[in-house]
Amino acid sequence: MRQLPHPDAKDIQLTEVLRVLGDPVRLELVVKLADGRELSCSSAGDDLDIHKSTLSHHYRALREAGVTRTRLNGRERMLSLRRDDLDARFPGLINSILTAAHPA
Amino acid sequence: MRQLPHPDAKDIQLTEVLRVLGDPVRLELVVKLADGRELSCSSAGDDLDIHKSTLSHHYRALREAGVTRTRLNGRERMLSLRRDDLDARFPGLINSILTAAHPA
DNA sequence: TCCATTGTTTGACAACCATCCAACTATAAG
């Protein structure tokens, strides 16, 4: 498995995006990726008191919904937000969600 | 029961809104309310092939999440989208969701 | 008063979900 499967941008489903983001843990993870950085799985979840396997399931849900992209990098997996793809498909959506979620 | 309980605008939670809208049936219902009309429960669900009790549960979920308002009117219940409240709390969110969901 | 209409509630049920734990894979480092 050299690469992880990601849905094409055109196949990203709105209800899937909303469903996946309708979980506090996953929304928090996405907020952490909002600034465009790539984060490893461990650094993305390091201040959440959640078992690593649970986080792994969340990462998969986010990836399969098309919300995040996962890049293999040695023994790490770098997560990033698929902002361009999401913006192209659902203009303004991610922005307004992140604005709403951002405590500042 | 003269009035149904609705959350205050300030108590509407983002994850609840996203979770509730992350269901195809409920999203469809909200799309139908997008133009600002009030719809009775039966007219809102008349072209969906779903049992009326199931729809009733969806209506409650939408109302309790703060997405819709339900007004008692005789033996009907009139549904409407709480667009102002949602817009005030999460600027642009409902708009971008409706735009994304709109088939045209 | 009786009946039709509108919608809710309760129960049942299968499916799904978030979580933890233990075992596993794969890569990097020594």
Place this chain on the structure above:
DNA sequence: CTTATAGTTGGATGGTTGTCAAACAATGGA
């Protein structure tokens, strides 16, 4: 080669969810 690191996978579990069906409540009309 051996060990440590980064994540995943599969099982188990308890809780939630979407659905239908049947019974119920409330209103309006005949």
